[in-house]
Amino acid sequence: MDQGEVLPVLIRKLDEGTITRRQFMKAASLLGVAGAASAFLAACGVSTTPAPTVGPGASPSPVGSTPTAGAAEPTGSVRFLVAETFWADWHPYQTSAQIAYRIEQNIFDRLVEAETDDPAQVSPGLATSWNRLDDRTWEFKLREGVKFHEGQEFTAEDVKASIELASGATPVKTALAGYMVPTTAEVVDKLTVRVKSSAPFSPLLGLLAWYGVSILAKADIDAGEEKIKKAPNGTGPFRLAKDEKDRKTMEAFTDHWRGAPKIKELIWEFIQDPQTRLSALLAGQATVIDRVPPEHLLLLGGSPDISLVSKTGMENVNLFMNPNPEAPWVDKNFRKAVAWSFDRDALVKDLILGSSQVATAFIPGLARFHVEGDPHYTQDISKAKEYLAQSKYPDGGPEFELWAATGFQPRAKEVVEVIADGLRKVGMKPKVVLSDVAALIDKIFIHEGQPYRMFHLSWSSNGDPDTAERFLYKTPGVWSDRDTKVDDLIDKGAATTDDQERAKLYRELQQYQWDQVLHVPLYQPDFTIAHSKRLTGLRVQPTFATYFYSASLAS
């Protein structure tokens, strides 16, 4: 008997007077505080929004998931100026753009939620409890009384349609499917669904929460892609009120299952220039700004009206080497020479600042099963020259381009100039090329007949190492070296259900990648949000997800 079945029995017994309230609380508390409290209130006849109950493997429900029905009416308008241009449409499964993921977190809900910085923890979301039935199958009990913004009732059918579409189990190809294995779902009843992956896939639960598999309405999925792309219809705490090219205005969804958010209007607006964002915040014309660059941190740190929230990003900024079979870095010794030619610690300490940290593995720190690589690559010119001498290119090899995009990652230009300087000291021939993001993205995917290229580039990850590894390094991933050992370890890591075994596999994978140094992980970037002190309760995660549900604005 799981908790979903125990609680009603306890409530019935309390109503019948066969147990006392003390006995009820004692028994119910074994199931989790939130569930017990909610059940007790329900038993006492107090009406609340259904509270999350906690399933096996789930963490205790944090504050953010506690229902607040009956709270004061939403008030105030929050203007959030963001550095990344909005995605072209609203299809949550057809983009991996960070900005799309971040805004969706406020419009949609997920079966399970990531509400702490610990990637091993997930909390109840649209699912109140869950069980792993075997290595491929999960059963989710769903929350009752949830509504979509357009009024549809949320049921297991929505979960089935969403998971199958997102995971690539339907003929429709999705971007999200690259991070999952095809997964089908069986509707057991209106509020119970069994999710079955085509292969054992341990990251599933973490992926649902940390990658943020938004749950769509089945009716919208049936209506076709154009409907989903046109406007978001989620169950989340905010709904889209006005959709402009560079400005998305949301309003509080007062029927949200957790209760209405405290903020009435939430505006996300793209303003690329960090100085303009800063000016707006300091002049009181914006409430929140993101991607505060290092040079502004010192300025804002002393402001009495501004709060800073800094996170170390759960992603690596890397010195990627274009997997061109003709490039000099096909030679491992050449790659090692690159890795020993510049000082990554100095980049972090003197240029990137904030909460940035030196990358220590191909799986970013903070992600599950992260293990620090050995040795710690830093600038050692004589060692770099030794490796270069052992390579096929003792003279430094042919000229190659070192690309960086300005205007997004802070101080990218300075970082690549420092790297290029180190490479030149070793005898290599880098040529720094600065571009905008669009031109750089174009070059990543074109190899044939092109100059050899390295890129200063970040790639998002999330709590499970599979996300960091599968899309990038497993054949035919973007940076894959067609290395069967890497492919094998990635597959085994995803398929293994035992955490200790997974840890062992990922340790081996990380150490192997660190030694191969297919590219050079540089640092985990700083992600700083600055906001007016009038705003409280804002939640920012290492994935840069920015949740406004729990936030409130003082008048």
Place this chain on the structure above:
Amino acid sequence: MMLLVVFGVVTVTFFVLRFASGDPARLLEPPGTPESTLQIVRQRLGTDKPILEQYVTYLAGLTQADLGTAFRGGGSVLPSLLRALPNTLALGVVTMIVASIGGLLLGVAAALRPNTLLDRAVLLLATVGQSTPNFWLGVILVLVFSIQLRLLPAIDLRGPESFVLPVATLALTLSPLIVRSVRQVFVEALGEDFVRAARARGISEQRVLFVHVLKVAAIPLVTLIGLETGFVLGGAYVVESIFNWPGIGSLTLQSIQGRDFPMIQGAVLVTATIIVLVNFVVDIVYAVLDPRIRY
């Protein structure tokens, strides 16, 4: 001739965009999207066709006032441009008025007392203004008047008060050239016989300056103002970005990042047309000011 210039600008913009890096399809789709899917997107956008064919299609659309469909969002380009255009025009016109009046007054003041302290001060001011980059000046003005003094909005177009800082930013970097030109023309004109004759006839100094001398100075001034229209529109790209001004400049910069070709082409077309039209008006004004000029 005007049409030829606009045609030339449109053509150059079209081809430069196609030859520059940045495939719009890749920017619309997630990283790692298979080439086959990208090809479908390119077909939808029309970028899969030979460049010359795209060009002919684009020109055919222009003949029917169809500027195309934006790659991002899918809406028609024209309404977006028409929404942004009045804001840029308002900024430009107010800037030109402020810069012209300010430049005229300072230039005349300096010309009336050549080689005095006032003249030196005005010339120094002009030199400083001319060598001050507008992206720096805009930020400083915001720091002082919006953040420290809280007198004016830092960004956005909210009402008349929103014009003050962007206009000041543009005008302060624009007027030095007018100041110098006005001073030069007035210094030369004030030494002419017709000025001495006018003064000898007892005509008031104000009338001498602003009727007789100004008429002589008008032609070079009108030329200068015509030329500076291009500078205002170019400067607006920077200033609109600093002040989050919802004009053509902001729209273009954002479109460049997304390689939204139709939107960029539309914005350049509109800007080029405005500059050409202003120069046309300047030519007509020449003829009005000096009947000897005939075309």
